[in-house]
Amino acid sequence: YRLDLGAISYVPRDAQLQATEILKDELTLVVNPKHLLAKKREVDVAELGEETFIAHSVESPFRRRVIELFARNRTALHMPIEMPTIESIKRFVQMGMGVAIVPRMCVHWEIEHGWMKEVKVRQLNIPRHVYFVSRRGARLPHAASELMRILREE
Template identity: 40%
Template structure:
């Protein structure tokens, strides 16, 4: 039983004539008769009383007509829903980001929602190390990462240039200096993030390279906590510029350059390489590309080749 058969059956039931139903459907009368006969054969029921001249329905025909109307109405509804998705009048955008990379999304989500107010946006908080798996398992469509995933199934696009900055509170002895050497940091108490990352490893390696001890006396679970703790005078920190932009502008934190610690961070959008992305996700990528073209650095849009 398919929708064409049901449409043919309803046309005969409503027109009360095989010939008029054929005209309505732009089919030949034999094709209509064959469709009805096939439907009756599949159901094992006679649907039309052939002895009557007006195409009277049997009891089985009356039952089927009720369901046929519902099914054909659902087809129209489904087609309309798909049209709404294509035209972005409905849908959902699922993203994954951690506390830091979520900050990058805010201006883009603002623009995306301005253009597509009917699309529901859900940003799932996730550990950066797990985001590629979240993408590959279809839990989310797009993730935001500060490192390049090594899985060939994941497509990545560089979308933002950031850097690690050395920050102190305004009362710190380094606050009045524009630049210090890494060897001057050997006796400083660093407030660190307690989650391992490629950037943390680079920092540790840089201190080792310059034979300078790295004292991480306190480890905290969030960037917000790290910034607040440094503001209170409990130590110094290396944090992404994006995460402390407001504090640097307000003077709550002071940036001091360390010439040996020029560590760039590239943020990437990642998604399944062979994915048929939703209309909502494709529209988001277009917003990101257009935003980068309009605003320039640090925003950009550079697809990366697979490793």
């Protein structure tokens, strides 16, 4: 690998890489502020069966866990719109094109400014961790070491 330091949301299986957790996050449901669900603080998965979900087109463990959650709760999951980036998913939610389950850290700003509304889903408990990855046994460049030190202190 020609890698000094990278950030990913899963522990790599490659024995040549080591992972250090730097952030904890969770998946959350977001809706347009004018959406009917925006008036609710909390919903059950069963209440989401008629919603249009804007999904991330990238396969991931988190996408699989959301699909499994809906299946366990015998609730339809309609994902007719798949987008390649979280940014495009956010824009579609803001335009009222559907709802989405995304990492909270990716929508914190929009929620704080009232551009999206977060709605708690009782059964949705999918933690998400972000890791720095580096080559096992390799000495990190000074800047990368300092970044790791600063993030550990936070």
